[in-house]
Amino acid sequence: xxxxxxxxxxxxxETSIWELEALEIGPLYFTMGGFRAANKIFISTLLxxxxxxxxxxxxxxxxxxxxxxGEEIKDLVKRYTGINTEELYFH
Numbered sequence: 001x002x003x004x005x006x007x008x009x010x011x012x013x014e015t016s017i018w019e020l021e022a023l024e025i026g027p028l029y030f031t032m033g034g035f036r037a038a039n040k041i042f043i044s045t046l047l048x049x050x051x052x053x054x055x056x057x058x059x060x061x062x063x064x065x066x067x068x069x070g071e072e073i074k075d076l077v078k079r080y081t082g083i084n085t086e087e088l089y090f091h
Contacts (some may be wrong), residue, residue, distance in 0.1 A: 010041065039077070039085060042073075
């Protein structure tokens with residue numbers, strides 16, 4: 001399964017970030033592309049887990065829940081970073 005292969009890569013990235021942060025070298029200076037990638041990874045994994053957790057819901061209910069989660073994430077990112085996530089993909 002591709003998810004297992006991607007998970008291995010993501011776990012390597014996670015380990016690297018933990019190791020760099022442990023060195024207390026300060027900000028890692030992720031690019032906007034890196035931020036966009038992290039955002040996409042988070043949203044994709046969240047939605048997959050949400051789908052698995054809500055199997056008893058109808059497709060329409062799942063879509064509504066996904067839209068609500070997306071709006072909440074967009075608002076959270078905007079509030080704490082000033083970044084409009086829609087602009088990450090449409091500019």
